[in-house]
Amino acid sequence: MKKFLLFLKFEKSYLFLYFISNIIFVALLTTDPSISFRWDTFIYAFALNILIFIAFLLYRFQKNSQAIRHIDEEDYENLSFEGVFYEQYIEELKRNHIRTINDVQAKQKEYHDYIVSWFHEIKTPISVLRLMQQTDFEPKSLIEEITKIEQYVDQALYYAKLDNFNQDYEIKNCNLDRLVKDTLKTHSKAFFAKKIRLNLSIEPTIIQSDSKWLQFILNQLITNSLKYTNENGEIAISTNETQQEKLLIIEDNGVGIKQEDLPRIFNRGFTGTNGRIFTKSTGMGLYLAQELSNKLGHFITCTSDENVYTQFVIHFPKNIDPFWATKKNSLAHSKGAPL
Known part of the structure; x- marks a missing residue:
């Protein structure tokens, strides 16, 4: 549960988009005189929308969890635009780290x-x-x-x-x-x-x-x-x-x-x-x-x-x-x- 709540923290943009779209939807239904507003239809549509959104979040959570488990594998697939650049940044850090280690080892060998x-x-x-x-x-x-x-x-x-x-x-x-x-x-x-x-x-x-x-x-x-x-x-x-x-x-x-x-x-x-x-x-x-x-x-x-x-x-x-x-x-x- 803690892991899922942490996941939701990084899905704030989707939650925000979901609530804004629902507010716009309700506003259209209640302000447009050409539409006959019925509560039973609204509740049905709203519940269906929530189920779809929850299924979407669960799917995202499952994909992210799977990606985390396989993060060290070569066929690891990034799930975000930001992740691509973080991966490149980490790879560059690894290369710099290896170069630093090689330099230190070379100096140690020279000193020896x-x-x-x-x-x-x-x-x-x-x-x-x-x-x-x-x-x-x-x-x-x-x-x-x-x-x-x-x-x-x-x-x-x-x-x-x-x-x-x-x-x-x-x-x-x-x-x-x-x-x-x-x-x-x-x-x-x-x-x-x-x-x-x-x-x-x-x-x-x-x-x-x-x-x-x-x-x-x-x-x-x-x-x-x-x-x-x-x-x-x-x-x-x-x-x-x-x-x-x-x-x-x-x-x-x-x-x-x-x-x-x-x-x-x-x-x-x-x-x-x-x-x-x-x-x-x-x-x-x-x-x-x-x-x-x-x-x-x-x-x-x-x-x-x-x-x-x-x-x-x-x-x-x-x-x-x-x-x-x-x-x-x-x-x-x-x-x-x-x-």
């Missing part, structure tokens, strides 16, 4: 793959340290392995923070030259160990960014240059400025990058030929550097010639406010749009 790769990566310097305990070792080698561990830990930490970037950043004026020099100090032992010359030509440059995140980006790029520059090589770091942007240029004369690998070096997990031949790599350093740069309103480009040089350029556009660019990216991310 990265963590597995990271574990294998960090085991190498730990194993080297264990071997050093059993043999005579140079303090320089110990520092190198500890530095590697620190870099891997930092990379994992920043990767974990990537999705919550908007909760942990502060855009302000930064001295780019000071950030570069501070980053180079952390790599000074690597420069000495590989006897790599540093050609530093940077002017005092003020840019709008987050110093902590930008220093991580610089660290990834300089680490990459050191990794693929041979002993007695050279790394040149310089600044430049145009009407549209300020530039930080990091160039080395190392092994270079194959042209077929160049378009993919910023892809997540891409190691390329160099990553497979010269050293084990998670393929996350340059990906994180580019992702964080974009979130800060900057971007990185790379040009290279195999066995000749590799040049990374960080672009700091003058006509983009990094704060509002980051806010825009955060809003788009919260709505499920691509960053």
Whole structure:
């Protein structure tokens, strides 16, 4: 009974139409002088009309109940114009839900793959340290392995923070030259160990960014240059400025990058030929550097010639406010749009 009363609630238009039509019918009978009004005929017609209307409602109730029972079946038939659009809307919600689940599962898999790769990566310097305990070792080698561990830990930490970037950043004026020099100090032992010359030509440059995140980006790029520059090589770091942007240029004369690998070096997990031949790599350093740069309103480009040089350029556009660019990216991310 409760179900039938709920059904009647949604059949108000039919009830209203029924009562209005009856009122019009009675009004015509009583006001038209050419019609001889008889109560017995009226009561008979009225009762017959009610029976027909009740039969119609029962039929509608039965059809709706049947449709509800078979709503999950493919041959489900809508009983209203509104229902057709609700069905389309629900189907679209289902598709969006499936896409969201697939995105979440893909991110979980990517995170799992990265963590597995990271574990294998960090085991190498730990194993080297264990071997050093059993043999005579140079303090320089110990520092190198500890530095590697620190870099891997930092990379994992920043990767974990990537999705919550908007909760942990502060855009302000930064001295780019000071950030570069501070980053180079952390790599000074690597420069000495590989006897790599540093050609530093940077002017005092003020840019709008987050110093902590930008220093991580610089660290990834300089680490990459050191990794693929041979002993007695050279790394040149310089600044430049145009009407549209300020530039930080990091160039080395190392092994270079194959042209077929160049378009993919910023892809997540891409190691390329160099990553497979010269050293084990998670393929996350340059990906994180580019992702964080974009979130800060900057971007990185790379040009290279195999066995000749590799040049990374960080672009700091003058006509983009990094704060509002980051806010825009955060809003788009919260709505499920691509960053």
